Amino acid sequence: MHEISIARAVLRMVEDIIPTGGHVKALRLRAGAARALEPEALEFAWQVTCLDSAAAGSKLNLTVDPWALRCRKCGRQFQSDDWQTSCICGGAAELRAADDELILEEIDLVSPPGQHRSVVQGRE
Amino acid sequence: MKVPVVDNVLKLNDEIAQSNRAMLRASHVFCIDLLGGPGCGKTTLLEATLAKFANELRVGVCVGDLATTRDADRLDRHAVQAVQINTGRSCHLDANQVKQALTHLPLADLDLLIIENVGNLICPVGFDLGQDVKVGMFSLTEGDDKAAKHPSIVTACDLMLLNKMDLAPHLTFDREQFRDEVGRLHPGLRLIELSSTDPNDAGFVHWLNWVRTAVQSQATLV
Numbered sequence: 001m002h003e004i005s006i007a008r009a010v011l012r013m014v015e016d017i018i019p020t021g022g023h024v025k026a027l028r029l030r031a032g033a034a035r036a037l038e039p040e041a042l043e044f045a046w047q048v049t050c051l052d053s054a055a056a057g058s059k060l061n062l063t064v065d066p067w068a069l070r071c072r073k074c075g076r077q078f079q080s081d082d083w084q085t086s087c088i089c090g091g092a093a094e095l096r097a098a099d100d101e102l103i104l105e106e107i108d109l110v111s112p113p114g115q116h117r118s119v120v121q122g123r124e
Numbered sequence: 125m126k127v128p129v130v131d132n133v134l135k136l137n138d139e140i141a142q143s144n145r146a147m148l149r150a151s152h153v154f155c156i157d158l159l160g161g162p163g164c165g166k167t168t169l170l171e172a173t174l175a176k177f178a179n180e181l182r183v184g185v186c187v188g189d190l191a192t193t194r195d196a197d198r199l200d201r202h203a204v205q206a207v208q209i210n211t212g213r214s215c216h217l218d219a220n221q222v223k224q225a226l227t228h229l230p231l232a233d234l235d236l237l238i239i240e241n242v243g244n245l246i247c248p249v250g251f252d253l254g255q256d257v258k259v260g261m262f263s264l265t266e267g268d269d270k271a272a273k274h275p276s277i278v279t280a281c282d283l284m285l286l287n288k289m290d291l292a293p294h295l296t297f298d299r300e301q302f303r304d305e306v307g308r309l310h311p312g313l314r315l316i317e318l319s320s321t322d323p324n325d326a327g328f329v330h331w332l333n334w335v336r337t338a339v340q341s342q343a344t345l346v
Contacts, residue, residue: 002216002247009133017129029133036246036276067275072308083275083309094308098279100250102133109125 003037003045006102010060011049013104024055026108032099033067033083058108065101069093137251140219144226144254151231153184154342155239156335157253159277160261161270162243165287167195169261169320169331170238174202176323176332181339182233186225187240188217188248195240205229216248217241223254236339245274256342257282264288268298271305278309283316283334289327290319 014024027046031037039062046060066079073091080093087093132138148155160166167187174183185206187195196208207225209217222239229237239255241248249258260281262270265288271278278284284306286299299317306315316334318327 002250005214005216005218005247005251006133009136012136013129013131013133017127034276034279035250036274084272092304092308094311095275095279098276098310100276100280102250104129104131104133107127107129109127111125 003042004049006037006042007045007049007060010046010104011053011055014055014107015053017107018054018109022054023110024050024058024107025110026059026061027055027104028106028108029060029062030101030103030105031062031064032101033065033081034098034100035064035102037062037064037102039064065099068096068099070096134251137219140223141252141254144219144223145256147226148231148237148254148256149342151234152343153231153234153237154339155237155253155255155257156338157239157241157248157255157258158261159241159245159248159258159281160243160263160285161245161266164243164261164263164266165320166240166243166261167198169285169287169318170199170240171202172320172323172328173238173332173335174199177236177335178202181235181336183236183238184229184231184234185238185240186222186229188221188242190214190242199240204233211242215242215244215246216251217253218251219253235343236335245270245277249276249280257338259283259285261285261287262302264291264295264297268302271302271309275309278306278313281310281313283314284310285331286315286317287320289317289325290322 042062043060050056066081067083070077071087071091071093074089158166182204185199185203188209193208196206200206207228209221209225258281260277316327316330319325
């Protein structure tokens with residue numbers, strides 16, 4: 001359920017950034033593993049949240065970073081999507097750091113209609 | 125046209141949380157955000173804690189629930205002031221709700237503010253409220269796999285409580301496994317096993333001492 005709050009925060013941010021008349025085609029977000037976000041759940045929340053906005057129908061692409069782990073037996077540092085993954089030496093791993101970042105990295109915009117028209121007219 | 129942004133999505137929440145934190149610090153109020161699943165014993169722990177601190181610390185409470193004022197009613201007897209936040213459909217508190225709640229609390233007359241978050245092991249974890257520490261709570265009746273299944277609450281909290289230890293003889297809860305998993309998720313995290321229904325329980329006394337020490341450290345900070 002926290003996906004709805006996150007989606008609203010993303011929309012607020014997007015609306016602050018995009019120019020008047022601009023329409024959002026896609027967004028790129030990155031989250032740390034500790035943020036506990038499911039890409040599918042966030043995408044669903046996004047589709048509901050962005051209705052009637054300049055981002056309606058846009059695709060939200062979320063990348064979730066893996067957990068940063070350290071083997072308790074041999075000390076090897078590695079990454080995994082599952083924090084319980086054992087080291088190749090068989091040792092149990094512990095977390096090195098819990099990354100809970102949530103970053104909007106990029107907005108893919110369709111230019112405002114006015115700009116489109118001027119380009120077409122220029123060609124003529 | 126691709127526009128690079130690279131900015132924190134929860135910036136607005138985090139800014140309000142920072143201003144809450146500044147307001148609490150200015151009034152010398154130590155703030156705990158208490159997180160745990162529904163029924164793990166958060167309100168019962170607070171009732172027992174407030175009763176113990178009645179003549180020692182001035183405690184305000186802010187409780188988040190989707191509906192009802194039952195928790196605030198339960199805690200109002202012992203607290204200087206208990207404020208209920210009804211979140212409606214939301215599964216967690218955010219900094220702005222706490223900011224509103226702070227206006228109903230006599231901060232100058234408080235030593236400690238405890239925010240009892242909405243009973244949920246996932247959603248409240250990622251929202252900074254302006255607290256000094258997050259305290260996570262599990263209980264024996266929830267099962268020994270809950271830390272492993274909800275890693276974020278373990279990584280985020282500054283103290284972990286395992287409640288309902290009095291029920292241990294009646295349950296199969298692998299405490300070794302639970303401790304090991306908490307330790308792997310958050311190396312060095314302090315874990316207190318307690319029974320909040322027994323005022324003389326050793327773990328409960330440890331918890332009270334932990335709170336006392338934390339409040340004193342805040343009081344001497346300023």
